[in-house]
Amino acid sequence: SQTIHQWPATLVQPVGSPLSLECTVEGTSNPNLYWYRQAAGRGLQLLFYSVGIGQISSEVPQNLSASRPQDRQFILSSKKLLLSDSGFYLCAWSVNGRALHFGNGTRLTVT
Amino acid sequence: AQTVTQSQPEMSVQEAETVTLSCTYDTSENNYYLFWYKQPPSRQMILVIRQEAYKQQNATENRFSVNFQKAAKSFSLKISDSQLGDTAMYFCASLTGANSKLTFGKGITLSVRP
Secondary structure, rough: OOOEEOOOEEEEEEHHHHEEEEEEEEEEOOOEEEEEEEOOOOOEEEEEEEEEOOOOEOOOOOOOOEEEEEEOOHHHHHHHOOOOHHHEEEEEEEEEOOOOOOOOOOEEEEE | OOOOOOOEEEEEEOOOEEEEEEEEEEEOOEEEEEEEEEEOOOOOOOEEEEEEEOOOOOOOOOOOOEEOOOOOOEEEEEEOOOOOOOEEEEEEEEEOOOOOOOOEOOOOOEEOOO
């Protein structure tokens, strides 16, 4: 069966520090992968999506970047965090629209 | 570009009653999928129901069913026999086959009253 792992669950980082959030999927091949951010009490904002290794589409210009070094690995990064980067980050995968699954999310607080 | 609109920010329903959550969307694609997701206080995103645009039959999953009106680009969720555990935020979303991009509405907060 397919599973998705996202870590860490909670992260507190100072302004200006780097960021690396990781997401891995098991049990499927060539999934579409997504990074979303959700501000408190608000909807989901699509940050990046990928349809294959090394293929990253950015939806919103920002302080973040994404990479897909392996088929089932998706990484969200920042060189220098801003206060506005605080939020709840969700990784998700889908295959041909037949299934869409989310990780448990990472709560990021930038102080 | 895809857009998904949920115009109701919040709703409330009495336990055991039925409630309908509205959603409209806009897409130029012919091949797409529609979803409803539930987000309880734990913030985990849970897939409630899925509809393929080429299927005319409305999807159902136990107490959850949709009213899919393709011409009107409407995709509402009906929850029957509401339970306290249905209290959550609900998101409508669309996925197109062309660019595999998933777009969410702003969500609606549903409260089930005992």
